Amino acid sequence: MKNISILGATGSVGTQALDVIKNQDDKFKLVAFSSNKNFKKTIEIIEGFKPEYVAINDKNTFNKVKDYCRNNHIKIIVLEGMDGLIEISTLNEVDMVITSIVGMIGLVPTLEAIKSGKDIALANKETLVTGGELVIGAAKSYGVNILPVDSEHSAIFQCLQGNPLNSLNKILLTASGGPFRGKSRKELVDITPEQAIKHPKWNMGKKISIDSSTLMNKGLEVIEAHWLFNVDYDSIKVLVHPESIIHSMVEYKDGSIIAQLASTDMRLPIQYALNYPNREKCIVDRLDFYRIKNLTFDEPDLTNFKGLKLSYEAGKAGGIMPTILNSANEAAVDLFLNRKISYLQIIDLIEECMNKFKNEKLSDLQVILVTENKVKSFINSKYNI
Structure with missing residues (x-):
């Protein structure tokens, strides 16, 4: 037990x-x-x-x-x-x-x-x-x-089983593209919280659903993958995969690609983590390949959805920059959900904070907590919160 x-x-x-x-x-x-x-x-x-x-x-x-x-x-x-x-x-x-x-x-x-x-x-x-x-x-x-436990990182973890990390060439991190995939910046001006939390594939909480719609969630997952699998950021590639059937893939140095496929049900990666290294009885819907007509892929739109681009920049900068990025995002999403700012201002605020606050070495936990407080205080005071 x-x-x-x-x-x-x-x-x-x-x-x-x-x-x-x-x-x-x-x-x-x-x-x-x-x-x-x-x-x-x-x-x-x-x-x-x-x-x-x-x-x-x-x-x-x-x-x-x-x-x-x-x-x-x-x-x-x-x-x-x-x-x-x-x-x-x-x-x-x-x-x-x-x-x-x-x-x-x-x-x-x-x-x-x-x-x-x-x-x-x-x-x-x-x-x-x-x-x-x-x-x-x-x-x-x-x-x-x-x-x-995240479906993407669990997929990568499963694809790596039985193979040494030094044989890895690239991580292919899949993204659904969120509810606004293909929309221009002009079309995003009047987006409401109710629209942003309606994810097309996954049943998630409000904050994560907003992050998914801005591609910030995928950006945070890139940074997370860097630490979990000890992989350089240039070796982590994001693929927009609207069907959300392939949860992520791993490309090895010999050119072989291994993918993990399953239904969109978080209980599978949770079950795998709890029982690792064993697999137990199926508690999710099984895939029916006769019913799957297409598996499509596309490049992420970094122009209209800059959250992913900013995340790569913060991850590569290191130090406390990822904390600045994340703290600004948490505060901005909260403001958006409470109708204090517009949808597009979420990413604008994150970029403003990344430019405003100086990066420094991550020496201990206290630096993270102080940075979080500074960033959130700045954003909240800006909107009289």
Whole structure:
């Protein structure tokens, strides 16, 4: 029995991770999880999985959950905030931490989990985007496995099995192109949050859906792939693949290309990470090749969707530039979702911050946290937030 802690259990990936655990309840036990503001889902998880701990970031929800559990005589330890996240990430009885929490808030508890010797099933891309050097270094020092959960990185990981990294020539990272593929900048002027969160293929949370529409999500995945697989940025190529059947590919130095194909269901990469190196029973829809008529590919549009271009620039610059990029994106997406800025201003703000803030060496975790605060404070003050 493998004991699991989930950071961000009420979100899209966290919910699907719970489904995987439920389908293999003879192999996995949910010991702890975190949530933010979703009281109803939090109670459903507590009553359905009977974990020993829950960490809640939102103060009001924390109080409501604590009162509910006390009034209904539910035995569970209810924790609050970052201290709670760290505690459920470092519990002695936990074997693996699934980091599906969205945003840079996942960095600190992930590092603490690694230092406690926990294997990481990584779905929080911001952790590696901002702190890749620290996280990968810590994982090596403490002998911890980082198993990718993002469908693209899981695909690459699977394609690399049985082959040495020095035989790799190129990573081919696929992208659906998002809901606005093929649109001009003029056509993007009046895009609303409701339009931007409607992803054509994947069921994701609001923030990730917005990132996918701007191609920032793919840019963050490029930086993440650099750290996960120790590959130069010039050896990571993005392919727009609207069908989202090939989740990514690996090209070897002899010219051979290996691809991973599957239905668009996050439960497959989650299941693979939890059971690695074993494969278990199928819990997703199988592909029917008689029904697949086309597999098409195209170059990404870096003119109208500059997020990907800026991500390559930030990744190659190194230091704290990826933190500047990511912090600006988090703040800008939040403003857009709250209708404080227009859709096109998201990328404009990111570029403004990359030009405004000086890059410096990534010496420790504190530099990342200070940089995040500076960038977000600048953006919020700009719009009187």
